[in-house]
Amino acid sequence: MLRASLKSLFSRKLRLTLAIVAIVLGVSFLSGAFVLTDSLGARFERLFTSINQNVDVQVALSDDGQDADPTPRITQAQIDAMAALPGARSVSGDVSAVGVIPFDREDGKPATTSGAPQIGGGVLGDDPFALVQLADGRWPSTDDEIVITRYTANQTHSATGDRLRVFLPEVNEAREFTITGTAVYDGDRDSLAGETLILFEEGFAQRTFYGQEGLFSGAYLGARDGVTQEQLREQVAPIVPDGFEAKTGEQANEDAASEVQAGLSAITTYFFGPFAIVALLVGIFLIFNTFNILVAQRASELALFRAMGASWGQVTGSVLIEAVLVGVVGSTLGLLAGIGLGLGGSAALTSLIGAQLPGAGITVSATPVILAYVVGILVTVVSAFVPAIRASSVPPLAAMREVNRPDKPLKALTIVGLVFAVPGIALLILGLVGSSLTPLLFGSLLTFLGVVILSPLLTRPLAGVIGRVVGWGMSGRLGVRNALRNPRRTAVTAAALMIGVTLVSAASVLGESFTRTIDQTINQSVGAEVIIQTNTTGGPPGEIGFPDRATEQVRAVPGVDQVVPLYVSIEARVDNAAPPFGGTFATDDLAVMRDMFSMKAVEGDLRTLQPGEFVADENTFDSRGWELGQSVPIQLDKGAEQQYRLVGVYESTPIWTDTLVLPKQAVAGFAGPLALQGYVSLDDGADTDAVVDGVERVMADYPLVTVGDRSALLDQFDSFIDIALGIIYVLLGVAILIALLGILNTLLLSIFERTRELGLLRAVGLNRRGVMRMVGTESVVMAVFGCLLGIILGVGLGAALSSALIERDFLTVIAIPWVSLIVFVVVAAVAGVLAALWPAWRAARLNVLQAIAYE
Structure with missing residues (x-):
């Protein structure tokens, strides 16, 4: 056997x-x-x-040290103590910081990387532990001198002897330095991972990064001959300061x-x-x-x-x-x-x-x-x-x-499909009524499985309608009949495409709904004509952004009426629970913010906040069971937990849901003092472009900050949705590719199965072109059937999820992307034609006599 x-x-x-x-x-x-x-x-x-x-041996911050406030440092005395160890041949302290960003000398814009850090360091001269060696020039010896790597020089179009503007994150300003040399990594490499690296004189770097000289963020040790790494680590362990580990x-x-x-x-x-x-x-x-x-x-x-x-x-x-x-x-x-x-x-x-x-x-x-x-x-x-x-x-x-x-009855299949579909629909209804996402998601999954199992029942009615559109002439009608006479096979073949189209259709509905919601919300409730944003890939909010002095300079720009700086914490724990999904904000005047964003008070008052007060949106207020006037413990990024009194509740909107707002004094407990965003309203008759230019000049020294009008804010939100949908569309491409293989495989196998039938059709007068068209029509029917079933199911599930999100104030509207859905159907039809090419060619070239005699 x-x-x-x-x-x-x-x-x-x-x-x-x-x-x-x-x-x-x-x-x-x-x-x-x-x-x-x-x-x-x-x-x-x-x-x-x-x-x-x-x-x-490397001495670096431990996990506890990284979370400590302030960040612990190693002193020069401790470096000297390490150097005095009997097993130590040499010791070097590390001085470094991230977010040190150079500006391109050609266009004045900040140099960017593809996610790699932008690093600054301190050097005294040649160092046995240094990552880099001089390629030309000399090491920096004064406060206004720097050495840059060859990769950084290429990114900034600079060379030895040039003046280069560099943003220093610790002092939140850009300064100019003279390049005294360029450096390369071991092996004559320009870069390690696409990072930029700028080296300053060590004392200047310590004062700039750590606030005073004689401090280091780590240390490197080399062992004497005959001393192992483990032995040297045991020697240095007793003198390693708290917050560090060897x-x-x-x-x-x-x-x-x-x-x-x-x-x-x-x-x-x-x-x-x-x-x-x-x-x-x-x-x-x-x-x-x-x-x-x-x-x-x-x-x-x-x-x-x-x-x-x-x-x-x-x-x-x-x-x-x-x-x-x-x-x-x-x-x-x-x-x-x-x-x-x-x-x-x-x-x-x-x-x-x-x-x-x-x-x-x-x-x-x-x-x-x-x-x-x-x-x-x-x-x-x-x-x-x-x-x-x-x-x-x-x-x-x-x-x-x-x-x-004949094909077996579909009774058993119907029962199994209903076993999945009925509970799935019930869970969908329960999720919609109760505004709960968990039963909604499980209901979507069960409904999807039920429809997949029940799809053979839908083959004849739905594919029959498709057949009336594409089944022209005798060859077309034969192709439609071939697709309909075995509904199980047609449904299973189309299921591969249906899965991908269901996923993409649901995602498209959600994406279009989010896009429409954001457009409506920002246009209706954001009263700012100029928006200041920060690229958050550069670091955590508070450590990146713009300082208070920049906010004051923006207020002085001609044509500016009001400015609302927003300070953000994404780590603050509220009421001993997880951080709010939408974030914890602080601003200098809630009354101005209320007017800028058309915030409506539900309870209490949205007035200028005093120290120890806060306001929250209605969803957060209800879900956490708070009462107006209640004191709530809030643990910010740093410092001890504090009690804040709830003095107001504002209406939840898609941009203000699961959020709370603290007074400006709370920023001292955020990760850093910088504002992440700024919203600027203008005087009547002010020129928006002129104000944007003025604000850009103010923010020119802050390389991660961008300035634009309201449309720029909309474009930024839309770009996130477009990226997510782009990934989903690639998934659709994978599903279409495999669906093509499925249709191709089914047609090829059915040609073997129908060899005698094809021979008889040729014998009674159907020419080769007619055979190819018949097979092509069958393929298109299967592809479009799978696509339409996926669209119907995907739009339904996407609308259900959107409806639940509307109840939770994440969305305001359900939007159907009709153009995209039509494109999906056209792509499916083209895919059906492509999948039929090879099987149709084989079917058309069967020998008539051999086919008739085929057993």
Whole structure:
């Protein structure tokens, strides 16, 4: 029986190829994410090892030290004590800070990176532990001199001898310095990971970064000959100050690489993970349909096995053995493709960020290998299980007869589908009535599964309507009938596309609803004509932004009426619970803010706040069970927990929900003193463009701050939604690709199944063009059916979720993106045509006599 199964499998290599491709697509994304993470992690580990090759012990801030306020420092006396250790050959203190941003000398704009830090450091001269060496010039020796890396010089179009403007975050201003030299990293590298690096004279750097000379943020130690890293660490441990910890150079490198790898893992998982899930999910339908058709075509062969004495288990096992073999082949190819994705992704990411990481080859751990085979084989076996059971239940004599076997009734399928759909709809209604997202999400999932199972019932009515539109002429009508005569097969084939379109349609409805809501809310409730924003990728709110003196300068710009600076904390814990989702804000005058944002008081008064007072939105007020006048404990980013009294409640809106506002005095407990945003209203008749220019001149020294009119604010919000939708559309592309394979596979297999029928059609006068059109029409019907079903389901689920968000004041309107939905249908029709090309070509070129005689 095993030999017979293998011979049967190898005799149908072409028919199983596309099922293997589906497994390859799913497994490749899954394994590629792990290979990419491991490979980049290995390259970063090699990088840290190479740049710290002379470091035997590193003294750095511990987790407690990083959370402490103020941040602890190492003193010069402690550095000297480390240098006096018997095992220490040399010691060097570290002086560094992030957010030190140079300006381009050509256009005056701040130099940017692709997410890499912008670093400043302090040097005294040549240092055995220094990351960089001079390429030309000399080290800085005065307060107005700097050395920059070659990469920084290229980014700022500067060279030795030039004057360069640099933003210093600790003093919140930009100053000009003379470049005395350029530096490179070990191995003559311009950059490590696309970062900018500016080196100042050490004393100036200490005063600027830490407030006084003689302080360091860490230390590096080298061991004398014969002293191991562990021995030196034991010697230095007793004199390490509180808030710091000593690590061997090897451990420090491993921890740094692990931290980078954790970040990479999160990125690759969230990016590749959805693609792998979608690919595997739609692949299940493709593999199931493939085995279902193959089993139906092999009914006579399997019945013959049963007649010759094969048991029920042997027939089932033969089909499952084929599934395992297909899974092994697909998983192997998918793993190889994933390794290729990891290699290409590693090269692309390092090129994108401008990194010059040392090569470390491709790292393939056991995790992607195990996952590739477990997932690939499991998905294939599960997909083939139902066809295998169906194959074993075929009566031998009935299967060997050359009679037409009609499609089975859909009664059982209907019952199973209703078991999912009815509770799903009930949960949807419960979620909508109770404004609860949890039952809504579970209801959406159950409803989706129910519709997928019930889709064969919808094939004839919905696909029939589609057929009336595309089924022109006799060839078209034949193609429509072919799609309708086996509703199970058509529904399963279309399900792959339906999954992707459902996801994208729901996301499109949510995205369009958010876009319309933001446009309406900002236009109706934001009374600011000029908006000041800060790029939050540069650091946490408070540590980036603009200082109070800049706010006063903006108030002095001609044409400005009122200015509302907003200070933001994203870590503040309120009433011993998680931070508010919308954030904790502070401003200098709530009364002005109230008028600027058209905030409406629900309870209490929205007046200028006094120290120890706060206001909250109505949703937060209700969900936390507060009462007006109640004192609430609030733990800000730094300092002790304080009691604040609730003096007012404002109406929740999409931009002011799950938020609270504190007085300006609370900013002392935020991560930093800088305002993150500013909203500027103008005098009557003022020129908006002129005011924008004036505010831009004020903010020119703050490189992360941008200035624009109200449309710029709308564009910023819309860009976030566009990015999210862009990722969803790529997911749709993956689903369409696999759906193409599913339709292609179904049509190819059905051509083998209908060989005699095609021969008869040719014999009675249907020409080759007619055959191709018939197959093409069948393909288009299946594709558009899947697309329309996905749109109907996706729009319904998206509208339900939007409705729940309206009840929670996150949205104000449900918007349907009709243009996008029409594009989806057109893309599906084109995909159906493309999927039909090869099967139609094969069908049109069948030999008429051989086809008629086909058994």
